[in-house]
Amino acid sequence: MTLPVSTVLLEPFAEEPTVSVLRLYGDIGLEAITRISALVDDLVEKKRFHLLVDLSQVNFLSSPVVGALMGCRERLMRRSGSIALLAPKPELAEKLNLMGVNLVFPYYSNKNAFLRHFRWEYQSESRSLTLEVPAYAGYVPAIRRLIAGLLLSKGYTPREAFQLESIVDELSNNAIEHGLPIDKKFSISFSFDKSSIHLAVANGCKTLSSEAQELIREKFRNPCIIPGSMRGRGIALVKKIASDMTFRVDAQRVQVSITKMREES
Amino acid sequence: MMEPQTIRMDISSDDVFLPYIRQFVSDSSLAMGFDPRSASLAEVETNSLFSYAIDVIPSGILRLECRFEPSLLRLSLFDEGGNLCGTREVVGL
Amino acid sequence: MNDKQMLLTVEFVDGVPMARILRFSGDLDSTNAEHVSEVVLSLLREGVLHIVADFTKLRYVNSTGLGALLFANKKMKEAGGSMKIAGVNENVFEIIEIIGANTLLEIHRTMDDAIATLK
Numbered sequence: 001m002t003l004p005v006s007t008v009l010l011e012p013f014a015e016e017p018t019v020s021v022l023r024l025y026g027d028i029g030l031e032a033i034t035r036i037s038a039l040v041d042d043l044v045e046k047k048r049f050h051l052l053v054d055l056s057q058v059n060f061l062s063s064p065v066v067g068a069l070m071g072c073r074e075r076l077m078r079r080s081g082s083i084a085l086l087a088p089k090p091e092l093a094e095k096l097n098l099m100g101v102n103l104v105f106p107y108y109s110n111k112n113a114f115l116r117h118f119r120w121e122y123q124s125e126s127r128s129l130t131l132e133v134p135a136y137a138g139y140v141p142a143i144r145r146l147i148a149g150l151l152l153s154k155g156y157t158p159r160e161a162f163q164l165e166s167i168v169d170e171l172s173n174n175a176i177e178h179g180l181p182i183d184k185k186f187s188i189s190f191s192f193d194k195s196s197i198h199l200a201v202a203n204g205c206k207t208l209s210s211e212a213q214e215l216i217r218e219k220f221r222n223p224c225i226i227p228g229s230m231r232g233r234g235i236a237l238v239k240k241i242a243s244d245m246t247f248r249v250d251a252q253r254v255q256v257s258i259t260k261m262r263e264e265s
Numbered sequence: 266m267m268e269p270q271t272i273r274m275d276i277s278s279d280d281v282f283l284p285y286i287r288q289f290v291s292d293s294s295l296a297m298g299f300d301p302r303s304a305s306l307a308e309v310e311t312n313s314l315f316s317y318a319i320d321v322i323p324s325g326i327l328r329l330e331c332r333f334e335p336s337l338l339r340l341s342l343f344d345e346g347g348n349l350c351g352t353r354e355v356v357g358l
Numbered sequence: 359m360n361d362k363q364m365l366l367t368v369e370f371v372d373g374v375p376m377a378r379i380l381r382f383s384g385d386l387d388s389t390n391a392e393h394v395s396e397v398v399l400s401l402l403r404e405g406v407l408h409i410v411a412d413f414t415k416l417r418y419v420n421s422t423g424l425g426a427l428l429f430a431n432k433k434m435k436e437a438g439g440s441m442k443i444a445g446v447n448e449n450v451f452e453i454i455e456i457i458g459a460n461t462l463l464e465i466h467r468t469m470d471d472a473i474a475t476l477k
Contacts, residue, residue, distance in 0.1 A: 127282075128277050128326070129276045130273075132271075139272070140389070145288065234422075237421050
């Protein structure tokens with residue numbers, strides 16, 4: 001189908017029903033503003049507040065149209081909605097960047113990248129990491145930096161990432177040093193979304209007597225910090241940083257789990 | 266060098282994670298006694314393995330196995346169904 | 359050593375022969391805490407009595423690393439000397455505080471402040 005030089009179409013987004021797609025084709029100038037504004041008004045009327053503007057087939061976008069999109073953005077965001085730009089051609093992207101558009105609108109190179117961000121941001125989609133690692137202390141720095149990095153990449157603050165780094169470090173070292181992992185491995189399960197983090201560190205161990213199990217449970221229940229002592233601070237530190245800490249000690253397995261709620265969204 | 270060791274990682278497919286995944290492989294390689302150049306190569310190969318996979322598997326879980334053998338790192342990437350997406354090898358010095 | 363490991367260098371302090379500056383860079387954790395203790399003991403054997411630990415470029419510390427610092431602090435005091443720490447970043451200071459080590463360690467805001475107490 002050959003489309004007219006300047007075309008504006010509104011379509012549902014098949015992969016995400018809550019998002020509408022504004023497809024623009026060709027050279028988009030002044031004459032498109034009325035249509036774009038009317039379409040967005042209609043969306044707002046129908047309580048559809050998320051818009052993806054497909055620029056992949058656009059050669060030229062005039063500044064008044066950019067201004068109109070800014071207005072649309074304001075209207076949608078006032079209702080906790082969103083607007084994003086999809087796949088502008090490199091030449092167009094360069095011109096838009098000169099106008100500062102990239103400072104206001106997020107760009108996505110393809111719809112999968114957009115969907116990943118959208119579902120994370122607006123549908124509380126979570127991310128997860130599971131690691132099965134040889135019980136070797138040399139790996140711990142790599143593990144904690146990885147987890148801190150994942151958090152930073154999804155908008156957690158450096159302080160929040162640092163705190164999780166501390167927790168991962170202490171629990172991993174605890175599993176390696178005190179867990180005597182029988183199969184020389186330990187595991188980490190980590191999941192997070194925009195508002196909370198969950199982490200569990202587990203290791204197998206030689207069969208623990210009931211008394212030994214209870215001693216370990218007591219250490220987790222009441223970790224104590226003796227001022228001036230060189231050791232024994234790790235679990236106490238974890239307990240203070242985490243929002244909640246639980247543990248499970250069985251005859252052949254020890255698992256410590258924490259939850260950390262974000263202090264501000 | 267130690268006896269062969271394997272790290273298994275299951276991670277959500279998300280392109281923003283890629284820099285940290287490859288850094289992890291580099292850091293782990295150094296911890297296993299690889300020299301910085303080999304660790305850097307391991308990072309490049311991890312990037313190569315994942316970049317393609319993240320594009321074609323936009324959501325779900327990807328599994329990376331890092332098997333450290335004497336002076337060799339074998340990287341294997343699988344999708345959620347256990348299908349092999351790719352392998353790479355890096356010689357460590 | 360890669361650039362993510364901790365670097366520790368020792369320098370003289372102008373006009374204070376029995377003091378040394380220990381400059382930390384990177385992460386202080388279970389993989390390198392023992393090295394810190396060894397360096398401090400070695401300095402004590404040389405007759406060094408005062409240490410000024412520069413944490414300006416120290417990004418991260420864990421409980422084992424803090425244990426090494428407390429050990430160093432204890433050893434310097436037992437020898438009749440002192441250990442001072444300066445340039446601690448917010449995140450590291452929070453960990454020191456949570457553990458309660460801030461009441462045991464002499465912490466200064468800047469290296470100039472710390473060194474001034476030696477003269």
